Structure formats: structure tokens, C-alpha cells
Amino acid sequence: MEKRLSAAAIWLLMVLYGASVAQGERTRDKMYKPILGASCFRRLNGTHQTGCSSTYSGSVGVLHRINVEADLEFLLAGPPSPPYAPMIPPHLFTRDNLMRLKMAGPQNISVVLLVNQTNNMQQFSHELNCPNQYSGINSSSETCDATNPAKNWNPWGTGLLHEDFPFPIFYIDDTDEIEKLMQCFEKFNNKDYKTHALRSLCAVEVKAFMSAAVNTEVCMRRTNFINNLGGSKYCDPLEGRNVYATVYPREPLLNDGIEVLRTDEKIIMVTCRLDTVSMFDGVGVGAMDSLMGLAVFTQVANLLRQLLPPQSSLPDSRRNILFVTFNGESYDYIGSQRFVYDMERLEFPPESAHSPPIAFDNIDFMLDIGTLDDIANIKLHALRGSDLAQKLLGQLNNYARASRYGFNLNIQSEISAHIPPTSAQSFLRRDPNFRALILNARPTNKYYHSIYDDAKNIDFTYANTSKDFTQLADVGDFKGLKADSLQMKVRNISSIVALALYQTLTGKEYTGTKVANPLLADELLYCFLESADCPLFKASSYPDSPTGLQLPPMRYISVLGGSQESSGWTYRVLGYLLSQPQPNIPKENCTKLPLHYFAGYNNVGECRLTTQNYSYALSPAFLIDGYDWSSGQYSTWTESTWSQFSARIFLRPSNVHQITTLSIGIVVLIVSFCLVYIISSRSEVLFEDLPASNAALPPPTAC
């Protein structure tokens, strides 16, 4: 009994001891540490592929920190244990350096990590010097001269966004993640470089394999291919939605549904760009490059909606303003090209809107809001001089300089082919005589189309006043904001534009003191820059609908089935700001469009008569049968499909180690074969007593 007790006690001890030491962690999790970040991916156009891709099973490279340019020399001049993965801070992520890494080939450089250490960063723009050069009015140097910084639209651009890299580029934003990488590098790699080949080194593995290749023609052909047994998709066209709304509701179609063109309708179009782009998936809010324009656009819409008298009391009661924000403009004007294509075919507005088509003849003129980098240096661009340009410039400056408003701005004019890369180019391309005017500031954005074009770049601080942002404000009422704050700048420029349009429509000068409310700009910029869970988005949603994520909405056009967050929110905001309150309609009866029930400011709930809708932003190239992909007529951009983005670090054994392991394995294999052969051939010696397996069975003994 005593013996058994002591045995049980020993067992118990062992179990208890084992439990404290044993770990359920998988070997895989012990070997690898995941790294969070954003990856660069592949896009294709009619003739090329751009962006990056890893190898099929993931690219592996030894970590190497680049602090100064000279550190790159180590990697480029026959490094001891290739391939390497340089960790580059933004100020060294230059065209020169990246092209040198590309030239070194994937056998030397297999991964590039961009680490978010912005101390020495002066600029970071990887768009071309001439964005959308080949899809505008013409590609002449008069419109944009890439070699002359004074004559192009993105002097800081490196064009890396349009290069094809043979390695994945991974952006690591989080400081903890960067710390992980740096520690691993310091501990294992950053010493005794000569013996790299003989040691285990800290390496990173990045998986970002892209299915599409060559160009859009090839990948679309393969995707639509009838023999495609796997049903695999190689690429998807960039696709999104434009958002539009009118300041006055348009008459709906007659009940019989016959589309009748209203030739007497005279429409002024106010437009801007909705999307932005960056090199890395899901990062980049495009604060200065397009959000400023969108902020001014919504402010103008709100101000005009509230200032303008009813349509019937206008001198010409068939006039209206159409606000359109185009999606996918960063990629050869996808949204506006489609808009022009649809309008030519009398297919705008789309059928779902149940309103009569609008033709080019209905358009009085177009005022396009381009990039507004520097509010003090805005120009009104036009391709050809006209009375209209003169008149509008006069009106704009009348308000810009008026002492009663104190905006103290001066808008210059430029009548030349030096047209900024904005949506108006799609309209001018179809017809150079189209009456398009473009408000655009001198380019000063050093972070155009990049991950660093954020709130910091435009110096935005959220005022968070919780005051009513929907009402107009008195011109002297700054709502507690500083006179030189971003919100006030947006207020000033949007008031000027809106008042000039007010005068165009009513024929009277505006003499009131109500101007745009800077808090609306504050709220809109907050929603799009910091968090979609914000008062403006809540106000423009249905009461108690799910709130947005506490992240800025993604503003890249993406593909069909993509998030489309930015167009969705813009649709609601524009719908809310450009609608007429219907205080007499109760919530129960306010269910059918164009009536829509909004939460409104402070969640009071209000029924409004709305005008907003979507139109397609998918390039006509994907609609036309047998389209010639290299013709350059329409945008041909597609995005490759991928299965995953991931990055992880681990200790990569040295080459010697790997070769030794393999050799031992082969030797053991050969030895075991020999051994088995010898044993088998000598089996009768070893197993003397046993009958051979193929020997006849002994005859059964008789019972």
C-alpha cells in the first residue's frame, strides 16, 4: 500500500511539474513573428504592369537597416548572404535608390520594407510629374512638361507608382512593429558582416503574390477565357461610383417612362474629384490632393442650397446646378470619361434615377474644382478665352476682394493649354470648345498621392465644437476657429465660389452677410481624415443606423465588390446637404425616394426631399466590344487579384547550415537503402527459423 501511495505521489509530482513547463504553442508560432503593415500591389493598364509582387510562396530577404545612403552600397556591391530586405525610411525612398535596388535584381534584393520614420522626410510623392498625361486634352509639353518643374503639376513626383518592381514593397506604420524588426536586426545581423554567410540571420518573408501579369488586355482575356477551368480571376477593372445631386429637384420622368430630352433645361455643373491613391493597400487619405476640393465642393453645395431662392423665382426658372464628384480620376479620369460617354449617349442620369436625360446641350458651363494646395494662389483656368470666363472671374474676385467679407483673396486667370489634371480634361478632350472652367491652385503638395498626404500635411486640427454645422454662419463669426486655420480657408474659398454662382443664377449681387460655416469643413475633414464615426456622417444617415468605423473611409476607387466607403458616405452627405426639409411629412410617410429620412444634426430626425444618386465609374473601355486596349482612348486600369498580404520575421539558417542539413538527409537515405538491401539479401541468415514468405504453405494435417 505504501509503495502504491509513493508511486502515485511521484506521478502527481511529474504531472504538476510537466504542466508548468509544457507549452501548447505550435512550432510554427515559435519560429515566426508576424509583422503588420500594408503592401504594394500590381495594377495594369493597356500596355504595362505596375506595382509589385512577391514570389508565389513568399519572398524572403535578410533584414538590413538603411540609415544613410551609403548603407545601400553594402547591399548593391556583392552582399555576403543574399537576398536582402532593406528597411528604408521615407527620405531615402527615392527614385534613384529604388531603381538601383531594382537593377540589383531579385537574387540580391528580394523585399523592400518602408519603415515609418519620418524625421528627415522632405517630400514623398510617387505620382508622375504629369499625372494622367496621356488621357487629357493632349500629351503636349504645353499642357504639362515633365522636365520643367515650373510647367508641370507635380514637381516632386518620382513616378515610382508607375514602375514595375520585381520584389514586394511593404509599408510598416506601427512603431511597435518597427521596433520588432530593428531589435531582430540588431541582435542577429548588425555585427560582423563578413561572416553573414556562416550565421543564422534575421529575415523577413513577405507574401504578396499577384495573379495578373503583362497588361490589361492579357489579364482580362484570361479572366474571361472560356477554357478557364479553375474559374480563377486574374484582374478586375478599377470600378466605383460617381456621386451627383442637384440643387433643385429635377422633374421626374412621365409615368409612361418615355425619355424626353428637356432641351430648355440649362445646367451649371460643379465638379470635383472623389478619389485618391497611394502605393500601399488601404493607406492614404489624400488630404491635400483631393479632399480639399471635396470639402470646398460640399461647402459650396450647402451654401447654395440655403441661399438660393426657389427655382420658380429665378430669372430663368429652367436653370439648375448639378454637383458631380467623380471617382477614379487618379487613374486616367475613369469617372469623368464614363460620365462623358454616358452623356453622349443620353444615358445620364442612369435609368434608376427615373429622371430625364441630360445632354451636352443642356450644360451651360462646368466649374471644376481641382487641387487647392495653396488657397492664396488660385487660378481660374480655361482652354480658350470667353466672355463667360471673364464674367465669372470678375464675380469671383468681386467677392474675394470685397471688404465686407474680408476674404482678401485674389483669383488670377490663365487662358492657355496649361490645364491642370482634373476632370474637366475629359470634357475638353471630347470638345475643346466645351465651356469648362477650372479652379486650381499652384501645386505645392510635396506628398501628392502618397500615404503621407494626411491631416498633418494640411495642418488640420479638429475643433470638435459640437455646434450646429448645417446652418450658415455670419461672416464675422469664426466659430472659435483661428482666422488662418484650414477650416477658415475652406470657408473663404467656398463662399467666394458659391456667391459667384449665386450671382450667375439669380443675376443679382449677393449683399447678405451669411457665408459658409467653417464648422461644416471641420466636420467633413474630420470624417474623411480621422474617423468615419463622426457627427456629420451620423447626421446624414438614417437615425440609429450603424455608425462608421473609427477609421477614415478608404478613398481609393478599388474594384467591384470593394468597400466603396467613400462614395457611400459622400452620397449621404451630399444627399443631406443638398436636400429640402419637408417638416410636414411624418417619419412613417418618408420612406420612398426621393423622400428620405435623415438623423440630422443632434439626431433630431428630419424628412427631406433629396436629389442625390450614383452614376457608374467604370471605364467605357470595358463596355466596348473589341476595344483596342493600346489605343489610349479610355482608361484601361485594372487591379491584379491576390490571395493574401502577410509579412513575418524568422531566423534564416546560414547557407552552410542548409546545405549540411540537406547533405545529411541524402546520406541517410542512401545508407538506409543499402542497409535494407543487405538485410534483405541476407535474410535467410538473419531469420533462419522463419519460412520464406513465398514458400508454399505446409499441407494441412489430416484430422
Next chain:
Amino acid sequence: MDISKAPNPRKLQLCRTYFFAGFAFLPFVWAINVCWFFQEAFRKPPYPEQNQIKRFVIYSAVGTIFWLIVLSAWIVIFQTNRTAWGATADYMSFIIPLGSA
């Protein structure tokens, strides 16, 4: 099936069937025929049907080699020119590689 246990006429019949089946664009059947009946045709002591079996085995071997040459030539030509042929090559393929031309 253990061919050594079959009677000789049965061997000949089998060999002939395999040889003719190979004409249905089935070079593998010829290859199998060669392997299977090689011993019977060349290594076994002579018996009446052996001459005919020998003939079928030789013919099958010739057919196999012919197919081997044609197929390898085609595979080499196709693989080296696949990207250059563009759409034509894609239409000929059932499996198109991911991520490359």
C-alpha cells in the same frame, strides 16, 4: 494479370489488341505493350506465336518513339513560344500560369 500463366494464343491476342488500341491516339497503350511483352517476344524460348508477338512489339515501340519525338518537339516549341504567341497560346491552354506572361 500474370502474363506468364496465359496460354500462348491468348498472349498473341492480347498483344494484338493492345497494338490496335494504340491507334486511337493512345501512345501509352503502345508503351505498355512494349514493356509487357518484351520478355515474351525476345527472351523466351521460341514458340509458334512468338514471331507475330515480336512484330507487334516492334511496331508498338516504333509508334511509341514516334509519339515521344512528336510530343517532346511540340512541348518544347510551345513552351518556348507560348508568351510570343499571345492570345493564340492562351486559347490552346487549359492551365495558364499565375503572375507571369
